[in-house]
Amino acid sequence: MNKLPLRMLTSAFILTASCAIAADIRLVPTGTPLDLVVLEGKIVQGDSDRFLETVRATEIGAVLLKSPGGNLVEGLVIGRAIRASGFSTGVAPGTACASACALAWLGGETRYMDPTALVGFHAAYITKNGRISESGVGNALVGAYLSELGLGFDAVVFVSSAAPNEMNWLNAAKAQQAGINVVMLEADGSETPIGKEIALKLPSGFRWIVLESSTSPETLKTAEYSDQIVRTQNGYFASVIGPYEQSVAKKMMLTMSFIPGDAYLSSGNGFLFSLSK
Structure with missing residues (x-):
């Protein structure tokens, strides 16, 4: 499993940021044997194919995401590809990854986020005749995906409980409560892993x-x-x-x-x- 220093990754992301309307998926050199994949912009149909083609081209250490979301199924496919490849995911300081982007971010073998980054979730939805309504099928797809990632009931509730026009923003406390493992990047350069509390100190015997x-x-x-x-x-x-x-x-x-x-x-x-x- 590969890992790149996330401070270096976020610097590379900031230096190469673009203003793409649709998702811009690109490789960013890091000066190491490993590369960084950056996904930036709205996720649309066909982006998962472009992502898969990009990650086939080289040995990747991490995926950095900045996106308001977009196509649910495309986001799930990208997330599955990230997990299957053993890649880490990250959200850089002062940026946002929401909806389908956040679901893809969950696919990271290790998930990084800066305290100033925004990672947000809401229920799946469909738009019909100009009206937005929650999608039971979409939420079922999300639930199955979270189960594949080893996430439990608390995570499913957190990810899908906000209305389509609202957002559940993730922070350290909510991540711990939902059982979503995250590594928070601190201002002093240190990393604080957040995980669901379990009884680690055992009784006698x-x-x-x-x-x-x-x-x-x-x-x-x-x-x-x-x-x-x-x-x-x-x-x-x-x-x-x-x-x-x-x-x-x-x-x-x-x-x-x-x-x-x-x-x-x-x-x-x-x-x-x-x-x-």
Whole structure:
């Protein structure tokens, strides 16, 4: 899984920003072996095909989005492509990504946003005879997409509860409440992961199995097997499964082929919060 420093990405975005009416989808050099895809402008029919063609051309680390939204189905296809490729997504400072754009942004394996950025959601809708009405079919498509991304009921409610002419704007508190994992970019250059709170410190007799740890969640090779990705007190990220009774965990470590030989047990005392999935 690839990752580019998001501060560099947002700088590249600002320097190359355009005034496109329809979605402008382009590659931006970053001075690294990886490139950045920028999607800017209204998402219209055919944009998902252009996006897919763009991301086939090179190995991409991240997708930066700036769009008021547009075609729902196109946004969902773009989001699925982002997730299938393991790309990160981001919204730069002082910019907005709403409606179909926000749904595409959710597809990021890691989702970044600046506190000054706007990421907004509302219910799917159709326009008939000049009148806007909520679309049950559209909301069902969104619900299925969110389920594919591993998002739960709280996220579905948050994403689809605003009326078509309103907007639910995401912030750190709402992301945590809805179980939408986000990395917030702070003014001092640090990154604050936001995830749904879970009970990480375990009672006596129970343990997490720590499959591996890394300085970045995107370099965890065992993430696909994990139940949680957690941030630890020493600044690392860990992929863990469980919790299990300690005796059960020990047996699993001896018998389960996907558990690395250097995996270990943890009570969770050093875990800060979950970024999972």
